[in-house]
Amino acid sequence: SHGHVDLTHGAGGRAMMALIHHVFRQALGNPALDAGHDGAVLPAVPGRLVIATDAHVVAPLFFPGGDIGCLAVHGTLNDVAAMGAQPLYLSASFILEEGLALADLQRIAASMGRAAREAGVPVVTGDTKVVPRGQGGGVYITTTGVGVRREGVEVDGARARPGDHILVTGPIGDHGLAILCAREALGLATPIVSDTAALHGLVADLLHAAPEVHVLRDPTRGGLSATLNEIAHQSGVGMVLQEAAIPVRPAVAAACELLGLDPLDMACEGRMVIIVAAAAAGRALQALRAHPLGREAALIGEVVADGRHFVQMQTRFGGRRLVHWLAGDPLPRIC
Amino acid sequence: SHGHVDLTHGAGGRAMMALIHHVFRQALGNPALDAGHDGAVLPAVPGRLVIATDAHVVAPLFFPGGDIGCLAVHGTLNDVAAMGAQPLYLSASFILEEGLALADLQRIAASMGRAAREAGVPVVTGDTKVVPRGQGGGVYITTTGVGVRREGVEVDGARARPGDHILVTGPIGDHGLAILCAREALGLATPIVSDTAALHGLVADLLHAAPEVHVLRDPTRGGLSATLNEIAHQSGVGMVLQEAAIPVRPAVAAACELLGLDPLDMACEGRMVIIVAAAAAGRALQALRAHPLGREAALIGEVVADGRHFVQMQTRFGGRRLVHWLAGDPLPRIC
């Protein structure tokens, strides 16, 4: 078991304490975490509380552009940001599989710590379980984010209105394709890199410039097509997208064509969809493009009145097609 | 795949939405969860924030006295309570293994919903991932609890002082033994039932009667021996326990004897250890015994000055032995 996770690392005794000290606190440490209590005690939060949680089960654990560690930080920060809130704290629970190389765990924890520091959001409490070989996937990480939403921000999936403009903060599909191409079975060599990134800074700039934003959502599993169909249903509206306006990197488009996939169905982990009144769309786009993570932001379509809640696409060739909400393309362990 | 979890249930599309609606919202529903946003928006919290998280990976999923669903609620509520806080909200992330019977998932979600309602703490946001067969354990659930701690409460693992009394709220080891005996391989038929329960009501009564409590901690993995050794280290003290005073049910004692285990190392999921100044111990014990979950509370020992931080036990026969902090008895998937 030397150099690998074994069952004692999850048994609540000294071996677990040593792992927490030497791997996790080393990488993630901060006063709340280091206190070693049953949880974290933190200052009072001045405003409405926002809570978001995501399990991360991505395979492979390391992929072009990131790894499960930084992804687990970014994914949850982005859900807090998509609620129009400022993330303040993260918790992290780890399900380790017996046999995981400690060196891999260390790399993952370091990446998590780096992502949390860059985001300015500490991991204040955690948990470690070990499951026997064959009952896990190396490591699964659930993060929960707690944030604060200031008065006046009212973003909500049910607030899209006919006439609103639909923006996306950058090219779509990179994360999903990076994962697919990284799977050895495919043996594809491409320059595609995951877009994984924390978007709360970008969203703060956006809400500063355009506080009246109606909807924010990160197009993760199911991609842009699932996200827009979901919003269309929640708001009771339709949408019309302009295919030519949707940013897709050439390498992503090519890999999708090869694999028979639609970039619109592919997960992003560093993009935000924004729905905003037409009058504020220019201001919003300008604020996005001024931020390093929004340079390629684009206006991609418009909300329309439609009792059927269809999301339609104006194709490059002037036709129209429905953007379907897949029952669920079985792409396991994409995030 | 009919009647079983398949990979589409985790793919972000309509199949996942249907599962969330028909299984999870059905069982756990409340306005914040039903809103279906990226997370939950909640009212401002008046006081210091407390956050605790635990992954739950128990096997079998159903055991005498409970299941992974109610355990995932109780376990995290108890960590919030052990911080001296009132739990307000829970999040829940599910890692489902392909092939899990939907009927089992429904039972688990129902049990979770029941536990959350009984506790008065809603599950306000969630997440669902599906991993391929052979990469999970049926279902793993991470819950995160958010609570509020009022001014004046200062419980802390570093606050045990020589002369303090050590209390436990009831018999120890039931959960660990119930799980072990439930494992088919053992084939043991015993009347042992898990003690899994939410202790925040009991703790609220205790802190009302004795707000000056120094330390609270739930003796989960590693049992009483790990918990007391941990506190002894954090506080820089020693402890002397009275073996005859530690409540252990006869069936638990018998099963431990048979299996060569020490009840002190066995996980509890419905017990709290309390360390309190001697002057307040009587009041504390009285408050505990007045609550249905503390009827069998007992004074089990005393904190002493000891630079080596030893936890010692005065045996029934008048001798003394060290209560060791195991490196980690490898009891995988105990909670």
Ligand SMILES: Nc1ncnc2c1ncn2[C@@H]1O[C@H](COP(=O)(O)OP(=O)(O)OP(=O)(O)O)[C@@H](O)[C@H]1O
């Ligand atoms: N992977 C981790 N990264 C960072 N901190 C961790 C990690 N795992 C545990 N911790 C921290 O270590 C301390 C002990 O955690 P532990 O899970 O043993 O406590 P517990 O939840 O009270 O016990 P149990 O999980 O058995 O119910 C806590 O302060 C926790 O925040």
Ligand SMILES: Nc1ncnc2c1ncn2[C@@H]1O[C@H](COP(=O)(O)OP(=O)(O)OP(=O)(O)O)[C@@H](O)[C@H]1O
């Ligand atoms: N197991 C569950 N129980 C209760 N609610 C759930 C569960 N899983 C998801 N939800 C709820 O369903 C909604 C959609 O969750 P989903 O995970 O798809 O959103 P997301 O986190 O934004 O996307 P992703 O997980 O792909 O990043 C959220 O409101 C979430 O709280």
Ligand SMILES: [Mg+2]
């Ligand atoms: Mg605890």
Ligand SMILES: [Mg+2]
């Ligand atoms: Mg998410």
Ligand SMILES: [Mg+2]
């Ligand atoms: Mg824990």
Ligand SMILES: [Mg+2]
């Ligand atoms: Mg989201």
Ligand SMILES: [Mg+2]
């Ligand atoms: Mg715990």
Ligand SMILES: [Mg+2]
């Ligand atoms: Mg999610």
